[in-house]
Amino acid sequence: MRGRDVLAWVGLVLIAVVVFFPIAWGIKTSLTAPLGTGRLSTPLLHLESYRYILSQPLFVVYLKNSLFVSLGAIATALPMAVMGGYALARFDFPGKRLSVLLLVLPLLPAIAVLVPLIVYMQRLGLYNTLYAVILANVVFNTPFAVWMVRGFFASIPYEIEEAATMDGCSRLGSLWRISIPLAAPGLIAVSIFVFINAWNNYLYAFAFTTSPDLAVLPQALLRFLGAWGTNYGGLTAAATLALLPPALFFLLFQKWFVMGMVAGTGK
Amino acid sequence: MPSSRSSRKGLYLLSRYRLPYLLLLPAVVVLVVFLAWPLGSIFYFSLRETPLGGASIFVGLDNFALLLSENRFLNNLAASLRYLVGVLALSVPLAYLAAILVSSRLRGAGIFRTVFMLPWIIAPVVSSILFRTMVDPYSGPITAALEWLTGEKFLFLVKPDLAVLSIVVHSAWRSFPFEMLLIAAGLTAISPELYDSAKVDGAGAWSQFRYVTLPLTRNQLFVAVLLITIWTLQDAEGVYSLTQGGPGYVTEVAGVRLFKEAFIYFNIGIGSAIGVVLILLSILFMILYLRVIGAGESQ
Numbered sequence: 001m002r003g004r005d006v007l008a009w010v011g012l013v014l015i016a017v018v019v020f021f022p023i024a025w026g027i028k029t030s031l032t033a034p035l036g037t038g039r040l041s042t043p044l045l046h047l048e049s050y051r052y053i054l055s056q057p058l059f060v061v062y063l064k065n066s067l068f069v070s071l072g073a074i075a076t077a078l079p080m081a082v083m084g085g086y087a088l089a090r091f092d093f094p095g096k097r098l099s100v101l102l103l104v105l106p107l108l109p110a111i112a113v114l115v116p117l118i119v120y121m122q123r124l125g126l127y128n129t130l131y132a133v134i135l136a137n138v139v140f141n142t143p144f145a146v147w148m149v150r151g152f153f154a155s156i157p158y159e160i161e162e163a164a165t166m167d168g169c170s171r172l173g174s175l176w177r178i179s180i181p182l183a184a185p186g187l188i189a190v191s192i193f194v195f196i197n198a199w200n201n202y203l204y205a206f207a208f209t210t211s212p213d214l215a216v217l218p219q220a221l222l223r224f225l226g227a228w229g230t231n232y233g234g235l236t237a238a239a240t241l242a243l244l245p246p247a248l249f250f251l252l253f254q255k256w257f258v259m260g261m262v263a264g265t266g267k
Numbered sequence: 268m269p270s271s272r273s274s275r276k277g278l279y280l281l282s283r284y285r286l287p288y289l290l291l292l293p294a295v296v297v298l299v300v301f302l303a304w305p306l307g308s309i310f311y312f313s314l315r316e317t318p319l320g321g322a323s324i325f326v327g328l329d330n331f332a333l334l335l336s337e338n339r340f341l342n343n344l345a346a347s348l349r350y351l352v353g354v355l356a357l358s359v360p361l362a363y364l365a366a367i368l369v370s371s372r373l374r375g376a377g378i379f380r381t382v383f384m385l386p387w388i389i390a391p392v393v394s395s396i397l398f399r400t401m402v403d404p405y406s407g408p409i410t411a412a413l414e415w416l417t418g419e420k421f422l423f424l425v426k427p428d429l430a431v432l433s434i435v436v437h438s439a440w441r442s443f444p445f446e447m448l449l450i451a452a453g454l455t456a457i458s459p460e461l462y463d464s465a466k467v468d469g470a471g472a473w474s475q476f477r478y479v480t481l482p483l484t485r486n487q488l489f490v491a492v493l494l495i496t497i498w499t500l501q502d503a504e505g506v507y508s509l510t511q512g513g514p515g516y517v518t519e520v521a522g523v524r525l526f527k528e529a530f531i532y533f534n535i536g537i538g539s540a541i542g543v544v545l546i547l548l549s550i551l552f553m554i555l556y557l558r559v560i561g562a563g564e565s566q
Contacts, residue, residue, distance in 0.1 A: 005373060008368055008371055008373055008376075009373070011364060011368050012368050012369075012373075012376065012379050015361070015364070015365050015368070015379075015383065016379065016382070016383075018361075018440070019382070019383055019385060019386060019440075019444075020382075020385075021401075022386075022394065022397040022398060022400075022401055022440070023385065023389075023397060025397070025400060025401055025408060026396070026397040026400055029400050079293075080293045080294040080297065081294070083290040083291070083293065083294070084290060084291045084293075084294040084295075086290060087286070087287035087288075087290035087291045088287075088291075090287075091284075091286065091287035093284050093287045093288065094284070104553075105298070105302060105303075107494070107497050107549060107553060108306060108546055108549055108550075109500075109501040109522075109542065109545045109546060109549055110501070111501055111503050111522055111525055111526065111542070111545070112306075112309055112501075112525065112539075112541075112542030112543070112545050112546055113302060113305045113306055113309065113542075114529070114530075115305075115309060115312065115525070115529045115535060115538045115539050115542050116305040116308045116309050116311075116312050116535075116539065117301065117305050118319075118529065118530075118533075118535065119312070119317060119319075119535060120301075120305065122319060135301065136301075138297065139297060139298065139301040139302050140302075142294055142297060142298060143298065143302075146294055171286060172286075196388050199390070200388075200389070200390035200391070200392075200393075201390075201504075202390075202391075202392055202504060202508075203503065203504055203526075203530075206526075206530050207529070207530045218390050218391075218392040218393070219392075221390075221392045221393065221396060221508075222392055222508055225392075225396065225399075225508070230403060230405075230406075232399075232400050232403065232406060235396050235399075235400070236396065236397070236400055238396075239392075239393045239396040239397060242390060242392075242393050243389055243390070243393050246388050246389070246390070247385060247388065247389070250384065250385075250388045251381065251382075254381050254384065258380075258381075258384070258448060
């Protein structure tokens, strides 16, 4: 029995090394002094690479763009997901079975859908705006978000709402006052799901924008990569900054996030 | 008072149906206009030549004929297949092992379930920068270790075989957490009594795995493989940010080709045609896997 435990721990540690080595090495590289600039000087942590990144005039613009797109996607997708998810969790109506499409649609290639969308965004005058990027993020995250919210509402006992309706609360009133507060952890999980996807994505921004000052962070990283080649200090510093928000949000809210993910695959 | 009762019932039905439809309306409108409609119109655009800002011309199956006559596109499909097989072969066993370990009753194993998810929530561009840093010919720790071990310099993103290996390892690293999550959900649902009775029957560790664990997680395993297959097949971001499809066209998977044609050269016709191929392949894999699950269940 003990031998098996030891073996299991060895396995866990080995996988942990596989998972963490790239991240740890990246962070270490970002905190190492660039070649030739005081390698032998005393401080343990060198912040030169971070100073360099943050002194790039456009970097702050990229950060703002990413934030604008991610928050805009949440602000648009979440209300739609709450309304749609509530309808699917609490009502029976003709055509409800079509909601299975919410699980199938995200399996079709987003990258293919983007091609005609380029043409349509042009016609709508949204091409080369961040609104087009927000819209794309909303479109591709909404199906799964609705499905996740549906699951969270379904897990709240209906009796609580019924009691509220009997006390004179309207249907929408009970949604607003009872169900939404009770499903709050789930709604946070959905928001983080949308945030992480929008923050990490560069496909939509790449497809719909051409102006350099409209780039989002991942797109900017790709540009740095092209322009700087092997300035690994700068690259890993930018990568670390881009990695922090999703990692932080995920670790803080992982319990609900994981619950929603597993529920969302139909299990 | 029957009349007021029936009118109340009518009102009840109206509110019962009208409210859910109204609640669903925004999501449905957005999905129909910006997802279903373009999904359908990609077939239309694949049969046309569409210059940006100009009028499009019908060209029949020219885009497809052009693609199929190209060695480059056949190579794109072969690269996608190689990529897919490599990612599955590497990530699924790793995910299964990780799932067994994180759902074991060891104290503290649960925390690993959380932290092992990290690769999955990191942006493809970010992880490709991390991987580039590791395999740099001069400063990368992996290249240094391999040079120390073998005396040779491994030029990961330059040599064709090593470039393929790089995109596979990178993608497997990103994909295994999600597979692990699904499989672990299946593992935790297995009742411990099944293992107890298997032990009473004298089953060893392998037999327990073979006759209890594996059959009872088969569905989760299939769902995981299905989703990763479809996502890997469609992937452009992970590969493009690591190799841009190079060296030459060795790692130019179908997704990357589409990415270049549509988003860099604005070749809407060719891009749509590749998109059609990707959609059909995705549907094919969906049907294939649903069949396999169905066949397994009817046995």
